[in-house]
Amino acid sequence: MLISTVPEEPLIRPPDAEPELIRRAQLGDSNAFDALYALTAGRVFAVLLRLCADRDTAERLTQDTFVLAWRRLDTFRGQSRFTSWLHRIAVNVMLQDSRASERRESRVIAVSDDVLHAAAGRASGSELRLDLEWAIARLPAGARTALVLHDIEGYTHDEIAAMTGVAQGTVKSQLHRARRLLQERLDR
């Protein structure tokens, strides 16, 4: 194999591990970057899985996000959370993906069940979550982006506007539209 095994994320990691890992990774320590990946890849993949509504695309863009993160790591100054910084890169990568928009629109219906189950989790209420994930995946791309970033990830309208390059008012209207469409689909 070209690559060694995947690092296991420890069950317990000291809360201050991330800054130290970032510092070491910025000095070129690839093991530290591996550990950062283990800490944060799930957050990036979850966002991209929902934004893209397509597992292959989400995997590819997760990879692209971390490649860019590695290359730009020296520009991270700790002024935001590391996951927020990664999410900004992920959204940029998603938006710049030249083929994404057309394919995403046409493949929304083809979201596979395993993706939905992965996203919905297996905990109690998973049927409801499954319905919700299915409805999210069927939203128009702009509305889906606003909803995922605001209502799931907790970013503000301003932050989403900065991430996506869309006016704040447009983000709000897309969010409201997404909620309306979700309610209509969940009520059926």
Next chain:
Amino acid sequence: MKSHLDEQQLNDCADDTLDPADRGRAEAHLAACDACRAAIDRLRQLRSELASLPRSITPPPHVLMGVRAMALAAPALHPERRWYTRPPLLAAAAVLLVVISSATTALLLRQPSGVGTGATAPPPTLSTGSAGLVAVHAMERSYEDAIAEVQRALREQQSSLAPETLHVLQANLDIVDRALAEARSALRADPGNDALTALVRSGYERKLDVLRSATSHARARS
């Protein structure tokens, strides 16, 4: 009663982001309007359900493998120029890893693993200290033999595969072959390069993986 709150006002109420100037008017309306109160409750319930969705989903292991191949080898923080800074080879490394995650390959790889392919055991690995031209030739010959054997087995079974599966399988193999050709060409020019040797070996392994999985899939369907 005055007209109902509009969509933006309802959402602003649900998000608690109403301007102070509008808040009083909205509250006065809500005090007398069951429909708008119910609409806000539904929006808050939706928000609560959305907030309960998992925010972390572990990606499959090959994503990290791709990151390592493409990023960790890249000299972003260390400016010395190395073989993998050459775009065609970086692309080759990427293609070799990306192709394995394509939809059809994933479909094939999800098939039962216990079905034999009739292929030989994996070709011998090459020690990093012996990556001369002769050793490279020996490695390539060994892989080519193994690939030829799996291809023979696949040809016998391929009638059980759907035409579209065969089409995508061939497209994937073409991609692997192109990437492999890039890596082999580079290795010819620099036969002592262990990283290039590993890249070539990885390409052959990918090709074997795809062919073996396709053969297993075909046998399972026949």
